[in-house]
Each structure stands twice: as C-alpha cells, then as structure tokens.
C-alpha cells in the first residue's frame with residue numbers, strides 16, 4: 547500500500563475508532579475528552595508547559611539541532627529530561 551493510501555486508511559480508522567469511543571462513553575455515561583488536533587502533546591513539556599517550535603521540535607528521528615533521541619523529551623526551558631511517550635501522556639492528562 548502506498549504511503550498516501552495508508553495514511554488515508556489510518557485517518558478513516560481513527561474516525562471509526564472515535565465513533566465507537568463516543569458511543570461507548572454515552573452508553574456508560576462517561577465524558578469523552580478529545581484533544582484538539584493541534585494540541586502539541588509531544589512538543590509540550592509536562593513539567594513547565596513550554597512548547598517546542600521550529601528547529602527545537604522533536605520529530606520521529608529525534609532532534610537534529612540538539613542531538614536528542616526520538617524517545618526522549620529534553621525541555622530547553624526548564625531542563626527536564628523525560629520519556630517522550632510518558633511526557634505526551636502527562637500532557638493529555640493535563641487536559642482533564
């Protein structure tokens with residue numbers, strides 16, 4: 547499958563997943579909180595709230611400019627060194 551086609555499938559699967567989640571939450575009387583598409587969960591520091599931008603952004607390859615690895619989040623504002631996924635989860639939990 548081409549990259550474009552798989553990206554499309556991924557997007558439509560997410561739409562489906564979201565529908566199921568919405569339905570299930572209604573059923574169980576739970577409130578579903580959806581993070582905004584633009585919410586920088588991987589770029590935001592869960593400790594101080596600083597958001598990376600431009601050349602400071604963390605990518606799937608890490609960060610070229612700062613020579614950091616893809617699985618670590620190094621905050622250039624407060625100096626926190628965090629695990630990338632754990633930092634993202636903490637940022638999403640901060641929305642609740």
Ligand SMILES: [Zn+2]
Pocket residue numbers: 591592593594595596621622623624625626
């Ligand atoms: Zn920070």
